[in-house]
Amino acid sequence: MDLFGKVIALGSSPIEQSAVQELQSSIARPASVDSARVLAPWHKDSLTVVGTAEEVRKAHPAVPVPAGLAPSEYWIWDNGSDEHRLTVVAGGDERGALYGAFALLRYPLEGMTDPPEKLLGLHASPLRSKPAMPIRWVDEWDNADGTVTRGYDGRSIFFEGGKVRDDLSAVTEYSRLLASVGINGCNVNNVNDAAPFLTPDMIKGLARIADAMRPWGVRLAISVDIASPQKVGGLKTFDPLDPDVKAWWAAKVNEIYQQIPDFAGVTVKADSEGQPGPASYGRSPADAANVLANALAPHGGVVLYRAFVYNNHLDYNDLNADRARAAYDIFHPLDGKFAPNVIIQIKYGPIDFQAEEPVSPLFAGLHKTGEAMELEITQEYLGQQRHLVFLAPLWKEKLDFDLRAENRATPVKEIIEGKTFNRPLGGVIGVSCVGRDGWLGAPLAMANLYAFGRLAWNPNLSAEQIAAEWTKQTISANPEVVATVDKMLMQSWPTYVHYTGFLGTQTLTDITGSHYGPNIEASERNGWGQWHRDDAKGIGMDRSVATGTGFSGQYPPEVARMYESQTNTPDSLLLFFHHVPWTWKLHSGKTVIQYVYDSHYEGADEAAQLGNEWATLKGKIDSQLYEDERARLEYQAGHAIVWRDAIVQYFRKETGIPDAHGRAGHYPGRLEAEDARLSGYKVSDITPWENASGGKAVACELNSAQKTCTAEWTYTGHAGRFNIAVQYFDLPGGVAHFTLGINGTGVVSWAADARLPSDHAGDSSTRFTARGPDGRGIELKPGDVLRVEGAPDGKDLVALDYIEIERAE
Numbered sequence: 001m002d003l004f005g006k007v008i009a010l011g012s013s014p015i016e017q018s019a020v021q022e023l024q025s026s027i028a029r030p031a032s033v034d035s036a037r038v039l040a041p042w043h044k045d046s047l048t049v050v051g052t053a054e055e056v057r058k059a060h061p062a063v064p065v066p067a068g069l070a071p072s073e074y075w076i077w078d079n080g081s082d083e084h085r086l087t088v089v090a091g092g093d094e095r096g097a098l099y100g101a102f103a104l105l106r107y108p109l110e111g112m113t114d115p116p117e118k119l120l121g122l123h124a125s126p127l128r129s130k131p132a133m134p135i136r137w138v139d140e141w142d143n144a145d146g147t148v149t150r151g152y153d154g155r156s157i158f159f160e161g162g163k164v165r166d167d168l169s170a171v172t173e174y175s176r177l178l179a180s181v182g183i184n185g186c187n188v189n190n191v192n193d194a195a196p197f198l199t200p201d202m203i204k205g206l207a208r209i210a211d212a213m214r215p216w217g218v219r220l221a222i223s224v225d226i227a228s229p230q231k232v233g234g235l236k237t238f239d240p241l242d243p244d245v246k247a248w249w250a251a252k253v254n255e256i257y258q259q260i261p262d263f264a265g266v267t268v269k270a271d272s273e274g275q276p277g278p279a280s281y282g283r284s285p286a287d288a289a290n291v292l293a294n295a296l297a298p299h300g301g302v303v304l305y306r307a308f309v310y311n312n313h314l315d316y317n318d319l320n321a322d323r324a325r326a327a328y329d330i331f332h333p334l335d336g337k338f339a340p341n342v343i344i345q346i347k348y349g350p351i352d353f354q355a356e357e358p359v360s361p362l363f364a365g366l367h368k369t370g371e372a373m374e375l376e377i378t379q380e381y382l383g384q385q386r387h388l389v390f391l392a393p394l395w396k397e398k399l400d401f402d403l404r405a406e407n408r409a410t411p412v413k414e415i416i417e418g419k420t421f422n423r424p425l426g427g428v429i430g431v432s433c434v435g436r437d438g439w440l441g442a443p444l445a446m447a448n449l450y451a452f453g454r455l456a457w458n459p460n461l462s463a464e465q466i467a468a469e470w471t472k473q474t475i476s477a478n479p480e481v482v483a484t485v486d487k488m489l490m491q492s493w494p495t496y497v498h499y500t501g502f503l504g505t506q507t508l509t510d511i512t513g514s515h516y517g518p519n520i521e522a523s524e525r526n527g528w529g530q531w532h533r534d535d536a537k538g539i540g541m542d543r544s545v546a547t548g549t550g551f552s553g554q555y556p557p558e559v560a561r562m563y564e565s566q567t568n569t570p571d572s573l574l575l576f577f578h579h580v581p582w583t584w585k586l587h588s589g590k591t592v593i594q595y596v597y598d599s600h601y602e603g604a605d606e607a608a609q610l611g612n613e614w615a616t617l618k619g620k621i622d623s624q625l626y627e628d629e630r631a632r633l634e635y636q637a638g639h640a641i642v643w644r645d646a647i648v649q650y651f652r653k654e655t656g657i658p659d660a661h662g663r664a665g666h667y668p669g670r671l672e673a674e675d676a677r678l679s680g681y682k683v684s685d686i687t688p689w690e691n692a693s694g695g696k697a698v699a700c701e702l703n704s705a706q707k708t709c710t711a712e713w714t715y716t717g718h719a720g721r722f723n724i725a726v727q728y729f730d731l732p733g734g735v736a737h738f739t740l741g742i743n744g745t746g747v748v749s750w751a752a753d754a755r756l757p758s759d760h761a762g763d764s765s766t767r768f769t770a771r772g773p774d775g776r777g778i779e780l781k782p783g784d785v786l787r788v789e790g791a792p793d794g795k796d797l798v799a800l801d802y803i804e805i806e807r808a809e
């Protein structure tokens with residue numbers, strides 16, 4: 001059965017063929033049963049045509065295609081007949097026709113209602129839509145050797161061993177995914193170490209990638225190293241104002257266009273985190289951007305120059321030093337100096353993709369320059385796809401934020417659309433970092449890629465609407481499933497914020513390493529400037545104009561006034577803008593320190609609740625997906641406890657202020673490994689100490705006669721049924737095995753086989769909960785001996801933190 005009858009393209013372009021292919025194969029999609037229910041009437045002798053507006057006018061003169069469809073815009077109409085249905089998918093250009101085909105596939109699911117007939121109104125109300133902004137790109141941080149920086153699901157789909165891969169079928173599939181949500185550009189290589197991508201061989205390979213993307217309307221872009229004239233071209237200099245350097249770039253760009261005629265342009269990271277830049281010659285970012293822009297302009301290419309330029313050797317002891325100021329300080333004075341085809345690519349916040357930070361003031365600081373917002377689809381600081389975090393609500397908060405430039409309404413989304421300051425070029429970039437094992441590494445993380453594309457197309461869509469669209473198309477259109485998954489998605493970002501950083505401190509993770517688990521001091525006392533400046537008395541960065549770094553003064557006056565004042569700053573950003581005592585009262589009436597305790601306990605409970613919500617979907621969705629996500633959410637709930645305990649015990653120790661509700665520092669039912677009767681296990685101090693309960697853990701050191709290490713405790717509580725959680729460190733470099741036993745009998749065994757980012761305690765701490773064979777708990781009585789036995793493997797030393805006995809409900 002096919003849903004759209006006979007489907008034909010009116011033109012011969014590969015992009016239109018892709019559209020036809022999608023419409024023809026639509027029945028194979030997971031949600032197609034629901035589509036069939038809605039679209040069945042179309043089945044009778046129907047014809048669907050796909051083409052540009054001009055092609056439709058020529059082939060079907062009676063069809064009322066509107067005049068003036070913009071590039072990428074689509075119009076979808078049908079003739080209203082059930083017997084001889086003609087459906088028209090017309091595009092302002094071929095891309096528009098392709099985006100229209102995907103919109104038609106979404107159509108029955110987007111607003112699915114009962115009865116479905118309500119939707120069958122394409123004749124009376126055709127669908128017409130165009131993208132809000134021209135630049136809708138994903139950036140990949142793939143390296144020539146096949147690794148993907150900040151990618152969490154396998155190796156590059158583009159590169160391996162210094163070359164473009166022979167098999168580019170994953171690139172085709174990825175381009176198809178991108179096209180389905182209107183993404184029109186893909187930068188394929190890391191902004192760091194980009195020089196190898198300009199060699200003649202590599203350009204030939206890049207041309208093959210562009211060929212794979214082209215049928216899906218996705219244009220190839222690359223990151224370039226500003227020192228390439230020297231590194232690749234062998235010139236003595238890469239000074240952007242040197243005539244030889246200018247000539248080198250012009251020739252290199254010509255070479256690229258000879259092989260990739262629709263090449264989209266280049267992205268530049270310069271003078272940042274060790275990357276070379278124009279500062280080496282006393283030149284400005286505008287000098288560097290313009291030399292590239294001039295080379296690209298004759299071909300229609302653009303330069304995305306990243307505003308992520310800052311000094312990562314700041315002096316922590318200088319209370320005026322502030323990384324957050326850097327982008328505005330550097331780029332605002334250059335407004336008006338950039339060539340027309342330069343777009344400044346600005347991360348959403350002034351620091352670096354943090355779970356909570358304000359919107360960058362630079363969006364209001366460039367009136368004569370194109371601007372693009374950089375979002376991060378890969379969850380670098382937000383749980384690395386091992387935690388469920390739906391990012392659309394975070395992105396919406398930034399896109400909708402009204403910066404009040406010139407004392408008028410100037411939401412950020414309208415600035416990057418180019419509307420506010422009348423800029424023809426602007427857009428949004430999503431750092432995606434997909435890998436070839438399964439794109440983003442977690443099925444529900446794909447909602448973020450979807451949301452990115454949908455918001456790039458229309459930033460006025462709500463996060464809720466996007467969540468619902470995605471769930472219906474990907475999981476099920478069953479209203480109960482949609483309601484549950486959407487609730488989980490919408491709650492996931494606030495939940496993550498609750499158990500990680502707080503009140504604008506940023507993510508409080510290991511900022512010089514994995515960016516994953518807790519590590520509170522990692523942000524302090526170094527040059528990276530992600531400081532939160534905590535001590536026994538207070539916490540927060542004073543960024544006010546009156547007494548601090550002056551950062552708040554970079555915002556337009558109305559917003560600056562809000563952030564300047566401690567009382568007007570929203571609680572969620574208080575510590576980003578102000579240093580306050582721990583006893584400072586928030587708007588809610590709570591003290592800062594009590595908020596730390598409460599939010600972390602609430603956050604860990606909310607994380608567990610995500611798992612409970614998912615459990616209600618058992619039997620209602622694909623069983624493999626159900627089980628996969630169930631295991632992920634169980635892990636997340638355990639890691640949320642690691643985060644909670646790390647932060648709570650750290651700040652309780654530092655402040656000496658107790659938790660008004662008595663939770664912090666008291667763990668009923670917890671039995672520490674270091675207090676157990678140990679055989680083979682040795683106690684060690686953990687660094688940082690807050691990453692282990694009580695600062696200590698045990699790791700297995702076998703002698704030659706032993707195969708396993710054991711830890712034993714005698715149970716002294718009440719008799720009853722209990723869940724027993726085992727908190728251990730799942731170290732990389734081996735798959736160790738654990739067994740939990742009671743009175744000498746094994747109750748349950750499991751493998752420590754999670755893929756986690758590093759062997760740091762906070763990154764590898766994992767929880768396994770034994771709930772008994774019937775899930776109703778395990779019977780315990782006083783005097784029972786609980787035993788954890790660990791069989792190490794390779795570098796995985798079955799390290800153990802504690803067990804926790806919780807009453808089964």
Ligand code: GCV
Nearest residue numbers: 141149150191192269308352
């Ligand atoms: C590609 C963060 C990441 C880096 C990344 C950098 C950037 O600092 O941790 O891996 O480098 O941002 O955006 O350039």
